[in-house]
Amino acid sequence: MSDIETLEPAAAEGAARKTLTEALLYLDGVTVTFDGFRALNALSFTIDPGEMRAIIGPNGAGKTTMMDVITGKTRPDKGDVFFDGGTTDLTKLDETQIVTLGIGRKFQKPTVFESHTVLDNLRLALKGQRRALPNIFRRETAAARERIDEIFETIKLTEHRGRLGGALSHGQKQWLEIGMLLAQDPRLLLVDEPVAGMTDAETAQTAELLREINANGHSVVVVEHDMTFVRDLGVRVLCLHEGSVLAEGTLDQVSANERVIEVYLGR
Numbered sequence: 640m641s642d643i644e645t646l647e648p649a650a651a652e653g654a655a656r657k658t659l660t661e662a663l664l665y666l667d668g669v670t671v672t673f674d675g676f677r678a679l680n681a682l683s684f685t686i687d688p689g690e691m692r693a694i695i696g697p698n699g700a701g702k703t704t705m706m707d708v709i710t711g712k713t714r715p716d717k718g719d720v721f722f723d724g725g726t727t728d729l730t731k732l733d734e735t736q737i738v739t740l741g742i743g744r745k746f747q748k749p750t751v752f753e754s755h756t757v758l759d760n761l762r763l764a765l766k767g768q769r770r771a772l773p774n775i776f777r778r779e780t781a782a783a784r785e786r787i788d789e790i791f792e793t794i795k796l797t798e799h800r801g802r803l804g805g806a807l808s809h810g811q812k813q814w815l816e817i818g819m820l821l822a823q824d825p826r827l828l829l830v831d832e833p834v835a836g837m838t839d840a841e842t843a844q845t846a847e848l849l850r851e852i853n854a855n856g857h858s859v860v861v862v863e864h865d866m867t868f869v870r871d872l873g874v875r876v877l878c879l880h881e882g883s884v885l886a887e888g889t890l891d892q893v894s895a896n897e898r899v900i901e902v903y904l905g906r
């Protein structure tokens with residue numbers, strides 16, 4: 640056994656872990672190594688059903704790798720990753736199966752179809768209609784139309800539905816993409832730095848949007864560096880560092896943690 644394999648992180652201050660059967664998402668001892676470098680080091684945390692959680696931490700802390708593990712893009716070397724009260728072992732599923740299970744991911748950069756209308760972007764994303772562009776010309780059911788209207792209300796783009804995706808502002812593209820995720824009705828949304836590059840007003844509106852999505856019953860994990868936004872979310876915060884949990888709690892608790900100040904927030 641090499642030295643690196645013997646290094647286990649200490650339990651983080653403020654950690655409030657649920658048992659396997661209580662948790663929507665359960666990570667225990669998850670380790671990912673790239674060429675001998677530990678991107679995740681015995682990472683353990685849980686997300687409650689219906690919870691929204693913010694994940695912060697310095698560059699290279701392992702936030703992206705953590706999301707890659709949850710979505711099946713990266714396989715852990717060690718550790719457990721379970722969904723839905725321990726019923727589903729995510730390490731045994733591929734990326735498509737994990738999406739089908741109800742875990743949706745929004746990457747940092749918006750990837751809407753720029754040459755299609757905002758409405759067609761959403762139609763394409765609707766469950767069962769994602770296979771090919773010609774699907775958008777099929778007749779929509781009343782239920783699908785109602786769902787599209789609802790999502791437009793939520794993402795506040797109703798009046799922009801006839802515009803081309805490429806004509807939207809950066810913030811509007813991010814909201815449209817969040818709407819496209821919602822069209823798949825995921826139980827858990829993973830959202831990576833949604834407010835990077837947004838104006839202050841867009842940032843505030845995004846916090847409101849995610850709070851509403853969460854209030855509608857979707858669990859949400861948001862990775863973000865913008866502390867004003869994290870404060871606006873008003874949820875429990877997890878700070879990652881060197882691939883494991885450094886601190887967990889309210890934003891006030893986490894930002895008062897000496898180690899978090901030292902490695903991330905600064906004085």
Ligand SMILES: Nc1ncnc2c1ncn2[C@@H]1O[C@H](COP(=O)(O)OP(=O)(O)OP(=O)(O)O)[C@@H](O)[C@H]1O
Nearest residue numbers: 673674677678696697698699700701702703704705
């Ligand atoms: N495929 C890979 N091969 C080698 N090293 C990798 C790979 N992916 C990530 N890493 C390394 O693992 C560490 C964790 O990276 P990760 O991208 O998960 O951090 P992060 O917290 O998302 O950082 P950021 O805030 O900059 O996005 C980094 O040191 C990174 O260089």
